[in-house]
Amino acid sequence: MKRLFLMGRTEAGKTTLTQVLKGEEIHYHKTQYTYSGDLIIDSPGEYAETKRCGLGLACFSFEADVLALLMAADEPFPVFEADCQCFTNRPLIGIITKIDSPYANVPMVRNWMVNSGCERIFEISNITREGVQELMDYLAEDPRKLTWQEARDMQWRGLNEWDDPNLPGVKV
Ligand SMILES: Nc1nc2c(ncn2[C@@H]2O[C@H](COP(=O)(O)OP(=O)(O)OP(=O)(O)O)[C@@H](O)[C@H]2O)c(=O)[nH]1
Numbered sequence: 538m539k540r541l542f543l544m545g546r547t548e549a550g551k552t553t554l555t556q557v558l559k560g561e562e563i564h565y566h567k568t569q570y571t572y573s574g575d576l577i578i579d580s581p582g583e584y585a586e587t588k589r590c591g592l593g594l595a596c597f598s599f600e601a602d603v604l605a606l607l608m609a610a611d612e613p614f615p616v617f618e619a620d621c622q623c624f625t626n627r628p629l630i631g632i633i634t635k636i637d638s639p640y641a642n643v644p645m646v647r648n649w650m651v652n653s654g655c656e657r658i659f660e661i662s663n664i665t666r667e668g669v670q671e672l673m674d675y676l677a678e679d680p681r682k683l684t685w686q687e688a689r690d691m692q693w694r695g696l697n698e699w700d701d702p703n704l705p706g707v708k709v
């Protein structure tokens with residue numbers, strides 16, 4: 538089971554997704570703080586929207602196995618920059634919520650996520666539950682464990698720990 542860290546603008550659907558993944562009834566709750574003791578780490582949208590708080594996202598991300606940029610399919614513009622995977626050493630995935638919205642533009646949001654460095658993108662609706670099972674299956678898989686020697690070898694080759702170790706890598 539992977540520990541997931543969720544970040545995204547206010548109203549993107551992070552808390553609702555947390556409730557759906559935990560099998561809870563959906564109820565509105567404004568996230569005010571981040572608690573890192575859970576298997577799913579939710580964060581207030583203001584962290585992603587404020588430059589000064591953005592640093593907090595990088596710090597909390599070290600508590601997780603995988604990070605998710607969460608964007609609603611009807612968002613008018615992205616709050617994340619290109620190549621966000623550079624600010625932390627964890628795999629970065631994208632979760633597009635609200636695909637059920639009449640204003641959804643999934644291909645556009647998908648492009649934003651690719652630009653931001655998401656290596657895998659899930660499309661879901663917290664309301665109809667479309668796509669949720671695929672995300673749950675991904676999270677159910679255990680993160681790959683490396684020995685210290687393997688981690689050192691991959692770092693030497695310029696690879697991230699989640700890359701395929703058979704990649705040729707960059708010799709330094
Ligand atoms: N139609 C639709 N509405 C959704 C979906 N997910 C969440 N919502 C609604 O969007 C609103 C905001 O959802 P939240 O989960 O509270 O958003 P959040 O990202 O946690 O927001 P902050 O806590 O402010 O950062 C709520 O009214 C949800 O019911 C979805 O997949 N589809």
Ligand SMILES: [Mg+2]
Binds near residue numbers: 567581582
């Ligand atoms: Mg919330």
